[in-house]
Amino acid sequence: MHFLKVVVALLLPQLGLGLATPKSGNETAGHIPGTSSHHAKVRGHTYHYLLAEPTSAQKGTIILLHGIPDLSYGWRYQIPPLAELGYRVIAPDMLGYAGTDSPCSVTHWARKELAADMADLIGQLVPKGEQVIVGGHDWGAGLTYKIALWHPDLVKAFFTISIPYVPLWLGPTKEWVDMLDLVQNGTFPTMGYQIQFREEATERNLTNLAQIRSFLNGVYGGSTSDGRGAFSPENGVDFDILDQLGPSPLVSSADIDYYAKRLHINGMRGPFNWYRTRRMDWEDELPFLKNGSIKYKMPVLFMPATKQPDTMPPNIWTDMGDYFESLKIQELDSNHFAHWEAADKVNEALAAWLPTV
Ligand SMILES: *[C@@H]1O[C@H](CO)[C@@H](O)[C@H](O)[C@H]1NC(C)=O
Ligand SMILES: *[C@@H]1O[C@H](CO)[C@@H](O)[C@H](O)[C@H]1NC(C)=O
Numbered sequence: 001m002h003f004l005k006v007v008v009a010l011l012l013p014q015l016g017l018g019l020a021t022p023k024s025g026n027e028t029a030g031h032i033p034g035t036s037s038h039h040a041k042v043r044g045h046t047y048h049y050l051l052a053e054p055t056s057a058q059k060g061t062i063i064l065l066h067g068i069p070d071l072s073y074g075w076r077y078q079i080p081p082l083a084e085l086g087y088r089v090i091a092p093d094m095l096g097y098a099g100t101d102s103p104c105s106v107t108h109w110a111r112k113e114l115a116a117d118m119a120d121l122i123g124q125l126v127p128k129g130e131q132v133i134v135g136g137h138d139w140g141a142g143l144t145y146k147i148a149l150w151h152p153d154l155v156k157a158f159f160t161i162s163i164p165y166v167p168l169w170l171g172p173t174k175e176w177v178d179m180l181d182l183v184q185n186g187t188f189p190t191m192g193y194q195i196q197f198r199e200e201a202t203e204r205n206l207t208n209l210a211q212i213r214s215f216l217n218g219v220y221g222g223s224t225s226d227g228r229g230a231f232s233p234e235n236g237v238d239f240d241i242l243d244q245l246g247p248s249p250l251v252s253s254a255d256i257d258y259y260a261k262r263l264h265i266n267g268m269r270g271p272f273n274w275y276r277t278r279r280m281d282w283e284d285e286l287p288f289l290k291n292g293s294i295k296y297k298m299p300v301l302f303m304p305a306t307k308q309p310d311t312m313p314p315n316i317w318t319d320m321g322d323y324f325e326s327l328k329i330q331e332l333d334s335n336h337f338a339h340w341e342a343a344d345k346v347n348e349a350l351a352a353w354l355p356t357v
């Protein structure tokens with residue numbers, strides 16, 4: 001298949017040119033109007049989440065899942081408009097991040113476990129019998145596909161941003177294959193960063209606040225005076241140039257300060273644990289292949305970020321329709337962090353799609 005040759009870079013920042021101007025100023029850093037902050041005990045872990053109540057008659061509940069390196073605050077441009085449309089919105093800090101626990105054992109990050117956490121949280125916050133709409137970006141999108149797999153009865157519909165459903169990458173697959181082999185044999189060369197991120201040596205380079213801040217600035221698109229970025233999908237982060245980068249064109253300095261402070265609470269081990277469960281997930285998901293390949297029954301909206309031509313070519317998602325009964329694709333003219341860079345387009349696409357599900 002042609003797409004196997006191309007790179008899929010995901011779950012990760014694509015550095016790119018022509019990013020949008022930062023939208024939030026100092027006053028707003030860390031707070032999303034109309035949201036309140038809460039904690040819930042979920043299967044032995046404390047989860048922090050943001051909650052927004054609808055400002056008009058309630059149409060349902062939307063749960064928003066962020067990726068790496070992001071936070072519940074990553075949904076700052078989506079939560080107010082969704083509440084205004086009449087949805088109750090719940091956005092957790094995912095396991096390992098900020099106000100949510102980061103337990104010792106990596107087994108808690110197996111996608112079956114994380115999906116069970118989200119099912120438990122939904123059970124606590126939503127009346128019994130009500131189905132929710134789940135939305136995710138980056139690893140949050142990866143988990144969204146898994147919640148719909150393990151707990152289809154809870155999910156009325158779902159949407160994902162930037163990350164297509166590619167079974168060889170996200171599973172389930174019949175044969176075990178390590179990501180390192182897929183990178184080295186040329187199937188997913190741009191997933192090399194995943195190999196760096198799963199190494200423990202990487203989080204040891206990111207222990208203090210200043211290191212985390214410059215890592216975030218690099219991942220969010222800061223570049224050197226001669227235009228070099230610190231992140232490449234093939235190799236991951238170049239730690240040697242992080243201190244030479246100008247400010248991110250995508251996220252304001254005040255917002256990066258907030259992100260760094262929040263991510264420093266638990267450090268980067270938890271966020272990087274999302275790359276360390278591939279083998280566990282493969283074993284957990286084998287039974288789903290007993291009935292043939294999987295097919296999602298609920299309505300799904302996928303929003304690819306198309307300014308990632310080298311890493312995320314359109315043909316990588318052309319096969320996606322095989323796995324869904326009702327798939328709508330809405331392309332976004334954006335880099336990886338499309339929920340920020342193309343916030344208005346994301347919100348327009350949701351406003352058009354939500355009434356149809
Ligand atoms: C943010 O704070 C800096 C320093 O306090 C100030 O110079 C700048 O104008 C502020 N920016 C906004 C958008 O408020
Ligand atoms: C790389 O390995 C995967 C998994 O074994 C296999 O499906 C794929 O065909 C291989 N690709 C190449 C180019 O060898």
Ligand SMILES: *[C@@H]1O[C@H](CO)[C@@H](O)[C@H](O)[C@H]1NC(C)=O
Binds near residue numbers: 196201202205239
């Ligand atoms: C840690 O940072 C140093 C430079 O500060 C770099 O040489 C090294 O490769 C980094 N380690 C990893 C695992 O990336």
Ligand SMILES: *[C@@H]1O[C@H](CO)[C@@H](O)[C@H](O)[C@H]1NC(C)=O
Binds near residue numbers: 288289290
């Ligand atoms: C496979 O199909 C059977 C019969 O429809 C169903 O009971 C079972 O739950 C399915 N298994 C999985 C893992 O989807």
